[in-house]
Amino acid sequence: MGSTFGKLFKISTWGESHGGGVGVVVDGCPPKIALSEGDIQFDLDRRRPGQSEITTPRNEADQAEILSGTFEGQTLGSPIAVLVRNKDARPEAYTEMSEKFRPSHADYTYQAKYGIRNWQGGGRSSARETIGRVAAAAIAKKVLVEKFAPELEILAYVKSIRDIYAEVDPNTVAFETIEGNMVRTGDPNAVEPMVDLVKEMRGEGNSVGGVIECVVRNIPVGLGMPVFDRLEADLAKAMMSLPATKGFEIGSGFGGTQMTGREHNDPFRMEEGRVRTTSNRSGGVQGGISNGENLVFRIAFKPTATIMTSQETVNLEGENTELKGRGRHDPCVLPRAVPMVEAMTSLVLVDHAMRQKAQCD
């Protein structure tokens, strides 16, 4: 039951890195939303491997097929199944992993939990699993824009890679700027040093992490359901369910603990007939509910666990041994994680928009 997300716009993802493919079923999508495979393919292409010189060379077209739930170019209101076949699988690269647990991967915990695992390429713990999420989110975005928030913008971008920080104004950054560089950062000046760092790491068989920031602009007031399903709580869960994440913060975040209440509070002012705040330390949520200001949150991604160095580990028989990383991998997951962050954001928002409509409209 852990592969199901959402209460009204409910998705069930499935699939392993090596096997018949990966995909998703979306149950609860509103009817009469224009939808074609092209709508889904756009974000899948942003997520797919092999898209630039700083991502993994695994070559997957990740072509999506919509199997159900649409008719003559529109959603039916019935479940939408999306299938992406695995093509460029190389199980033979993983034979050693059938016996040894890769450090800081999911090999050991999957084996301990289930008593069995598909050791080919990470199985279910592979980032390939996020294809289903990205496909479902492409549908979610269409629903959000057509039914709930026509001006909605969800933009994620790389905020830092290790100690290289991008200067980005979340209130103004443009999609074209982010998508215009292979790192997917919002600061053109940061691109070159970031690319250099990633290449340097790859050259050393090493890896690196960083922080992605996400902004949501033109969000309706009122999304979020206290007390447990606060908007930031569901966003936190969504982001921390992505592979390689270690932290989440919204608005002032951990830095906000250095302020006093007097410095931290966001004063209210009327502006063009709307209630606004003159600062946004809240990050767009108060009491678990969106206040109409931009949502701004950040996610920490650890350095990729796969490295090309011999490391201490243990094997299935419970003996100490060593393992050297193999296989194709990203030395830095952040550029490809940008569409994943946007995807999870869309899924949280569409579910809350539908819940808000059901209860409060």
Next chain:
Amino acid sequence: MGSTFGKLFKISTWGESHGGGVGVVVDGCPPKIALSEGDIQFDLDRRRPGQSEITTPRNEADQAEILSGTFEGQTLGSPIAVLVRNKDARPEAYTEMSEKFRPSHADYTYQAKYGIRNWQGGGRSSARETIGRVAAAAIAKKVLVEKFAPELEILAYVKSIRDIYAEVDPNTVAFETIEGNMVRTGDPNAVEPMVDLVKEMRGEGNSVGGVIECVVRNIPVGLGMPVFDRLEADLAKAMMSLPATKGFEIGSGFGGTQMTGREHNDPFRMEEGRVRTTSNRSGGVQGGISNGENLVFRIAFKPTATIMTSQETVNLEGENTELKGRGRHDPCVLPRAVPMVEAMTSLVLVDHAMRQKAQCD
């Protein structure tokens, strides 16, 4: 539906700060667990207002009554309802808030979402709501220890208040140390400066925030359900559903983005017949599943929004105005948030322990 938490050990909390009381219904508790009101009262007393000179003077005994679900001192397997009456309510202190939105509180968003709010003392957004969580978690802890993990220890403590940091070793810190000081920090040397800072803030009508760290020791291997219900994802949601939280991180967290993969990976080694890691940058979870190492995570709490200063705000009529904080409040929520963090941790763990048993035992 936003006040329900958990899939198998399902809790529904209810209640406003001013009104008939607050409470919880626990649906799904295993039968034959010894349970009395005393078991619940212990943690409620740690959470209640008026317990020390640095907490709010609101005087609530917070006496719990178990209304159902037990018989002759044991749980029946049927729903357990717990009721705590509100006693020291002072709605008259909040009359001004009926018209004006307190900055960085939930007043405006509740009004915007629901078109109505109980403006007396924060209503549903009051920290008083957490009584139901703490009561339910006291039951959860008993279930965890009796059925799943006899040696389990869940310990939270104040890690920092603004810029004062406690030195605490999560692997060894003792409950008595934490509970032995009114701040609930794990570092005796940090107590005095922290108390001084809180008192100074209160003296200025100001407030302050900080970070709570939580460690779980002797946790079973195998808890957590990829891909969405990863253990850290559900912990993140649980923590970010607590009032005043702005961030969550586990293991290396945001700091881990400064490391390379070579530095960050946790090598596996056999130790006394068990698979262990020689470092714990993972924070006890890999691939969303507990690996048996200590869970270690941190939560950022913003400075209390209620301050005794005049602040800019707007009123129900959409006019700019000013408001000065009134009412009884904590200048720093962290000491009382410690049992709340432990409570949410217990609730996440018991649900995952039951899910693990259902699917994988």
Next chain:
Amino acid sequence: MGSTFGKLFKISTWGESHGGGVGVVVDGCPPKIALSEGDIQFDLDRRRPGQSEITTPRNEADQAEILSGTFEGQTLGSPIAVLVRNKDARPEAYTEMSEKFRPSHADYTYQAKYGIRNWQGGGRSSARETIGRVAAAAIAKKVLVEKFAPELEILAYVKSIRDIYAEVDPNTVAFETIEGNMVRTGDPNAVEPMVDLVKEMRGEGNSVGGVIECVVRNIPVGLGMPVFDRLEADLAKAMMSLPATKGFEIGSGFGGTQMTGREHNDPFRMEEGRVRTTSNRSGGVQGGISNGENLVFRIAFKPTATIMTSQETVNLEGENTELKGRGRHDPCVLPRAVPMVEAMTSLVLVDHAMRQKAQCD
């Protein structure tokens, strides 16, 4: 988790026959619905024991207290907790049941499932548990009428007691007719023979069952969610979750199996600009979705299990023994089950109305 019902209008009932009381938490109720304790009390009074000479003499006022979720006479959108204390408890009447299982009661299965049970008066399996349902449904009805279907009418009535059948036209029967007799049947001519039969049964220490029919008039088109959450499927579950139920049928029901398709199909005709059917063998649902015709369904209730005769049974030690019924009971549950059937109907409809709004509006 088995005491939670509904996805959006989610209720959690709690309480045993003997203990602190019974009640419910409603999570997800729309805000700004006028609600007072009187709204709830009306249906509780129709359900309570001791209301007529053919019901149990247990004397319970069943006074409801709303503990949360309302403010100045309106719902807040936050959880609504309702509490009814147990008053006229007589545990001493049940001492023998602590050792012996009453035939066709839940004593044995509760003991076998949970390893423990509250043997006082049926514990959780007592019909007293339905108080929480009836209270929640009183709120649901207000929501339905104010937000979704202003002309909605939900009317249940006794259709038969053993072999005495009422002649009732579901399209025209009036609430006043039903409520005007102690049996709650819709046929004035059936009242006397039904009352006589029940009294005769009670005189013999025996009991009797029957069928309740329920009609829903002026229901919106479009409620129900294929494929699993068809409206009739959720109604069936709701009804079969009531104590003493053994069967459910909608429209033509079991009798419809005697017809051919040519006889059974409901022709469509336009009538006053609306699509109507000229017969209603479908019972108001087609493909799991309401078609705007009256919902008509029936529920079979078995004869009350408590009888004043010595019966063969076994005891806790696994020995054959005998037991003679004691305690206060209804010789026929149907009159008091009428408001329970209406209650479960309201709960199903409000949840589907909210789901329909979320997805399809």
Next chain:
Amino acid sequence: MGSTFGKLFKISTWGESHGGGVGVVVDGCPPKIALSEGDIQFDLDRRRPGQSEITTPRNEADQAEILSGTFEGQTLGSPIAVLVRNKDARPEAYTEMSEKFRPSHADYTYQAKYGIRNWQGGGRSSARETIGRVAAAAIAKKVLVEKFAPELEILAYVKSIRDIYAEVDPNTVAFETIEGNMVRTGDPNAVEPMVDLVKEMRGEGNSVGGVIECVVRNIPVGLGMPVFDRLEADLAKAMMSLPATKGFEIGSGFGGTQMTGREHNDPFRMEEGRVRTTSNRSGGVQGGISNGENLVFRIAFKPTATIMTSQETVNLEGENTELKGRGRHDPCVLPRAVPMVEAMTSLVLVDHAMRQKAQCD
């Protein structure tokens, strides 16, 4: 969200009669259960069209492909996706239905609810949708037998077609007897009259319904979760979610209303060290929980709505018109509904077995 069933063994079915195919995702299956496509194919073949001279001539091999969730012949504990392509689709046979609503079909209600429908062959309301259920249930059965009840038997059979009744003893009827005749009845003497009736109906372009009875033998004591998730309530929902069902009853059912309590109660007796009842009017459940006796329940299926006669109906423009049935169809759905009833039974039981283990083991 209406296409998701189960809480722990959670299935999401998808697909329309005409389109990319139909299928299911099973989320929550225990790991290390031996599973191959052959296990699924067996029941799909019992369900598929064209299997005998009294079923629809639509020719579908219904070949299942397992896309994920298994490795080297065993389940992984991750989601299992099953895909069956549509092959013998004939959308051109349905052109008239794009404009006119077939009486007693789902055409009108789907159109009214969603504002759009796939009119080719029934779309989502087609019985073809049950392929996903049957495939998931084949997995559920393996889990039940391997983990919970090694001797479990789930047998459904045709009890009546219109007024032809089979004599069947649910305690002894054998799978081979049922599967040995094309009607799937348990009474060899009833086969010929039933086949004759179905053929006669088809000859007249008419159709016929009936009753399926299902027995579950060797079921563990303790399954079912009061108060809402009683075993019979979840069975009722499961059965009433199947196409063409109009009624459900368990044990004595509607007939039991003709008995008094003295006749109806099931006496307890010890037998070979087990608590047994000497009659089984309860149908294997008491208080919503299985008591170890055979589950026995019945489901009413209406006559097939598709008939080859001109019928009154209306069109999309809201005008009265006529429509004559076309397309391939079953004159009687019961023989093919037998495996569907067994499938839904398996899905209910596996979910409750896992829930029971989580809470009470």
